[in-house]
Structure formats: C-alpha cells, structure tokens
Amino acid sequence: MHETKRNMKKGDAGANIFFCCSIWSARARNAHGKDKGIYFYENRERFAGIFVKKTAEKHGTFARKGLSHGDGCDKVNGTGGIDTESKMLCGSDKLHRMFFLLTFFGTVHIAGRRVKPVHRESPTGTFTEVVRMKIGFIGAGKVGTSLGKLFVQHGMTVTGYFSKTPQHAEQAAAFTQSQCFSSLDDVMNASDTLFVTTPDGVIGRMWNDMAALPIKSKCICHCSGALPSSVFASAEELGARVCSVHPLLAVSDRFSSWEQLEGAFFTLEGSGSAEMAALLHACGAQTATIGAADKARYHLAACVVSNLAVGLSHWGMQLLEQCGFTAEQAQQALTPLILGNAQAVCAKGPRDALTGPAERGDLGTIRSHMACLNREDQALYALLTRKLCDLAQEKHPDRDDTALRTYLEGLS
Incomplete structure (x- = not known):
C-alpha cells in the first residue's frame, strides 16, 4: 500500500479517491471480516480495470491489455457490471457500497482523461x-x-x-x-x-x-x-x-x-x-x-548452449557407464550437477559460475583426465578447457597459467 501511495501523482483527485478507498477497504477487513470489505480490496485493481476499459472504449481509446468484459472475478457479470446477487460486494452493508461508489467515480475520473497506450522500451x-x-x-x-x-x-x-x-x-x-x-x-x-x-x-x-x-x-x-x-x-x-x-x-x-x-x-x-x-x-x-549478416552467428550461439550442451551431457553419461553405472543411474546421478551448473551460469554469469580444475589451474588433474581419453576426445577436451582458461584468467588475473595453456595447445 505504501508503494501505491509513493506512485501517486500530486493533485490527481481520482487517484486520491481510489487510494483512500483502498485504505478504507483494508480497514474493513478488521471490522467486518474477509467475506465483505476485503473481497473488494483484494480485487480492486481488476474492478478498476473493468471500468477503465469501458470508459476508455467510450472515448475511443486503447484499454489496458488483458482486460475484457467479465474479467475481475466471478462476481462480475458478462457485461462488465456487478452481480447484484453477490453477498460479498452488493449486500446491504452501506459502508461497502460507499467506498465502492467512490472508487468507481475515481476510476472514471482517471479514464476520462483518456487512457494512453503503454510505452515499452x-x-x-x-x-x-x-x-x-x-x-x-x-x-x-x-x-x-x-x-x-x-x-x-x-x-x-x-x-x-x-x-x-x-x-x-x-x-x-x-x-x-x-x-x-x-x-x-x-x-x-x-x-x-x-x-x-x-x-x-x-x-x-x-x-x-x-x-x-x-x-x-x-x-x-x-x-x-x-x-x-x-x-x-x-x-x-x-x-x-x-x-x-x-x-x-x-x-x-x-x-x-x-x-x-x-x-x-x-x-x-x-x-x-x-x-x-x-x-x-x-x-x-x-x-x-x-542484422541479416549476424543471423548465422546468432543461431550458432543458440546451438552451442542448447544442442552442444546436450552432447556434452551425453558424453559425461557415457563416461559414467564406463565406470559401471547403468544408463538410468548415470542420468540420475548427473542431473543435479547439470541443473545446478545451468542455474549458476544464469544467476551469476559464466565467469563466477566456473569451478573445476581449469578454474583452479590444476594441471595434474587435467593430465589424469587426458589419460582416460582417446586422441580425438583429448583434442575436444583440450579445446573446451582452453575456453575455460580464458574465463579463469578473468577470475584470477594475477595467476600464471602458462604451463597449463602450453600443455593444452599441444593436444588441441
């Protein structure tokens, strides 16, 4: 509610009426219970949107997207009006009628100044x-x-x-x-x-x-x-x-x-x-x-993080199967690692998400990995690890990875 108040423009009579009624309806919760005033309070933006739409249509202007006759809640009838049989909103309680009518005229005042299309950057x-x-x-x-x-x-x-x-x-x-x-x-x-x-x-x-x-x-x-x-x-x-x-x-x-x-x-x-x-x-x-000239490079970027990532996941699962895992066990075992890594990249960016031997500059571990691979796979591992070394250098600019890079260049 404080956020609503901060966003109001000074001197906007309609908005002030609307805001005051929102406060009033909030107070009504304590006095009358959830099945009365609070029902309108929780749906005040939807009710306001319906009346803004109808008034905007009358003035030939564009209504906010997503609103149509009958939107709001099941207490609004198909023509955008209020269901007079509703006990929650249209009962005999004069207090709720008063703040509802004040809110209605406040929104009409706002809509009467013509609703503008949304500006999108x-x-x-x-x-x-x-x-x-x-x-x-x-x-x-x-x-x-x-x-x-x-x-x-x-x-x-x-x-x-x-x-x-x-x-x-x-x-x-x-x-x-x-x-x-x-x-x-x-x-x-x-x-x-x-x-x-x-x-x-x-x-x-x-x-x-x-x-x-x-x-x-x-x-x-x-x-x-x-x-x-x-x-x-x-x-x-x-x-x-x-x-x-x-x-x-x-x-x-x-x-x-x-x-x-x-x-x-x-x-x-x-x-x-x-x-x-x-x-x-x-x-x-x-x-x-x-630009059109960048379309192939753009599609390549999408394939690298989507299709090639699938290929790397498959490679990792095959390596676990060589250790004695079943295909189902390999997929189940690596799923948390795959999801966690993707979440870290999206949350922190590739540099800060990077872990493992390339991030540490651990040449000994990388040599042991190479001993498990054939020549073709060694070249692929070396090429990808060189990409990781570039990220590691950004993360640790004072570290000397010359020996690691020299070793990888000899294999890729």
Missing part, C-alpha cells in the same frame, strides 16, 4: 502504437500453434491457420478459437500479418506460392533461427515488409509451450522488426534486433 527503441493486426498462420506445428495461442491470450486477432495437413490446421484453429482455411489464398486474404511456421526447408517453397498472390502492405514473417528474412526474396519490391521472428526457447509441445513464450526472448531481423517488437511486447515478451 527495447533495444530497438520505444514503441507506443497500438497493436491491431489480423494474424494468419501458414503451418500449424508446434511454433505456429503456440504463437497463435499466445497472441489470442493477449487479445490479438488471429484469423486462423492453413496447413498442408488439414487435421493440424483444424486442431490449431480449435485451440485458438480461430478459422481453419482450406487454401493459401483464403488465409492471405483474411490477414495483414502472416507467419510462415513451416520447417525451414519448406519456407522458400511456400514463399514462391505466396509471392504470386497480392501481398502489398502485408508483413510476412517466419520463425527460423537460421534463415534470414531475405528468404522472402523480392517481398519488399512487392510492397510487403518482412521479418524473422525467432524465440530463444525450445518449443516442444503444440498445446502447452505457449505459456513459456510469455516472457521469452525473441530475436528479430528484417524491415518488419519494429511492428513485430510492438506485437511481442504487448504479449509480455522481450526482443532484440540483429
């Missing part, structure tokens, strides 16, 4: 435009279905799905409460923003079919981590904008991964990056924009 700049797109999907796999659900959950308009596998399009459309299109023409005619969420090898072929249709003023996107937006060759000459929209996240399931996309990091590239950033920010995601 990102590496690509500040975006204040309201996102009003009609989004269609070509391809109804894990990424397309998950993105569509994310957009719908945040109030965006998803027109529907077209897929070479009609059953997949039907499932995605049902999941997002959108349409299942029977042709490429139909989904393109219904949409001003199109996501091609097919496998990478199909994107170029699909674009050849799309380019033969009217695409002027549309934004054409794909979600490949490796391909640049230039895969949509000549799109800009045809009057369209293009964008590569890649989530730095392993999307593993069609119907549950969308929850992880909220708050995920997306990397953008192409002429449509600004509008895609605005769309994603409105869905709670973060974005960064890169």
Whole structure:
C-alpha cells in the first residue's frame, strides 16, 4: 500500500479517491471480516480495470491489455457490471457500497482523461502504437500453434491457420478459437500479418506460392533461427515488409509451450522488426534486433548452449557407464550437477559460475583426465578447457597459467 501511495501523482483527485478507498477497504477487513470489505480490496485493481476499459472504449481509446468484459472475478457479470446477487460486494452493508461508489467515480475520473497506450522500451527503441493486426498462420506445428495461442491470450486477432495437413490446421484453429482455411489464398486474404511456421526447408517453397498472390502492405514473417528474412526474396519490391521472428526457447509441445513464450526472448531481423517488437511486447515478451549478416552467428550461439550442451551431457553419461553405472543411474546421478551448473551460469554469469580444475589451474588433474581419453576426445577436451582458461584468467588475473595453456595447445 505504501508503494501505491509513493506512485501517486500530486493533485490527481481520482487517484486520491481510489487510494483512500483502498485504505478504507483494508480497514474493513478488521471490522467486518474477509467475506465483505476485503473481497473488494483484494480485487480492486481488476474492478478498476473493468471500468477503465469501458470508459476508455467510450472515448475511443486503447484499454489496458488483458482486460475484457467479465474479467475481475466471478462476481462480475458478462457485461462488465456487478452481480447484484453477490453477498460479498452488493449486500446491504452501506459502508461497502460507499467506498465502492467512490472508487468507481475515481476510476472514471482517471479514464476520462483518456487512457494512453503503454510505452515499452527495447533495444530497438520505444514503441507506443497500438497493436491491431489480423494474424494468419501458414503451418500449424508446434511454433505456429503456440504463437497463435499466445497472441489470442493477449487479445490479438488471429484469423486462423492453413496447413498442408488439414487435421493440424483444424486442431490449431480449435485451440485458438480461430478459422481453419482450406487454401493459401483464403488465409492471405483474411490477414495483414502472416507467419510462415513451416520447417525451414519448406519456407522458400511456400514463399514462391505466396509471392504470386497480392501481398502489398502485408508483413510476412517466419520463425527460423537460421534463415534470414531475405528468404522472402523480392517481398519488399512487392510492397510487403518482412521479418524473422525467432524465440530463444525450445518449443516442444503444440498445446502447452505457449505459456513459456510469455516472457521469452525473441530475436528479430528484417524491415518488419519494429511492428513485430510492438506485437511481442504487448504479449509480455522481450526482443532484440540483429542484422541479416549476424543471423548465422546468432543461431550458432543458440546451438552451442542448447544442442552442444546436450552432447556434452551425453558424453559425461557415457563416461559414467564406463565406470559401471547403468544408463538410468548415470542420468540420475548427473542431473543435479547439470541443473545446478545451468542455474549458476544464469544467476551469476559464466565467469563466477566456473569451478573445476581449469578454474583452479590444476594441471595434474587435467593430465589424469587426458589419460582416460582417446586422441580425438583429448583434442575436444583440450579445446573446451582452453575456453575455460580464458574465463579463469578473468577470475584470477594475477595467476600464471602458462604451463597449463602450453600443455593444452599441444593436444588441441
């Protein structure tokens, strides 16, 4: 509550009324119990949001995302009004009626001054435009279905799905409460923003079919981590904008991964990056924009920490199996080490998370490791350990690791 008070602007009559009513409702808990005044206190922001939305719509302005008629709690009816049968809020207690009405007029006062779109900061700049797109999907796999659900959950308009596998399009459309299109023409005619969420090898072929249709003023996107937006060759000459929209996240399931996309990091590239950033920010995601020349290096970074890390984990499990562990025991034994290391890197950064013989400059232990490996694996171990020596040097700048580095260079 003290935080609320600090954030109020001086002279804002509506906000002051709202704040005073919040205090009043908090005090009502002690006097009347949880089943009366505190019910409104705990839901005051949701109730205020409903009235802000309705008043904002009256003035033709943008309402805060995520609010719709009937939001707030089960005591609000489908038209955004208050259920007069509610004993908690609409009973005979005049005290609660008074602070509710005061809060209502306070929020109307705030909304009457016109609600402004949210300003969102990102590496690509500040975006204040309201996102009003009609989004269609070509391809109804894990990424397309998950993105569509994310957009719908945040109030965006998803027109529907077209897929070479009609059953997949039907499932995605049902999941997002959108349409299942029977042709490429139909989904393109219904949409001003199109996501091609097919496998990478199909994107170029699909674009050849799309380019033969009217695409002027549309934004054409794909979600490949490796391909640049230039895969949509000549799109800009045809009057369209293009964008590569890649989530730095392993999307593993069609119907549950969308929850992880909220708050995920997306990397953008192409002429449509600004509008895609605005769309994603409105869905709670973060974005960064890169150039087309950096796309391969960007994808390499993702593969190193994702795919190659899986390979190293597999290598470690194989070494334990050589010691007599079963495959199941090896995986179970190393799981805490894998998870703990990943958590430490994310919390403290690679340098401060580093442990082990390279961090200590322990040449003797590293020699004993090399004795367990064949020549090919020795080269891999040496190369990776040299990378760790660079981190160790940052952590211990006064230590001389010349002997260790010389030994590793002779093996890699």
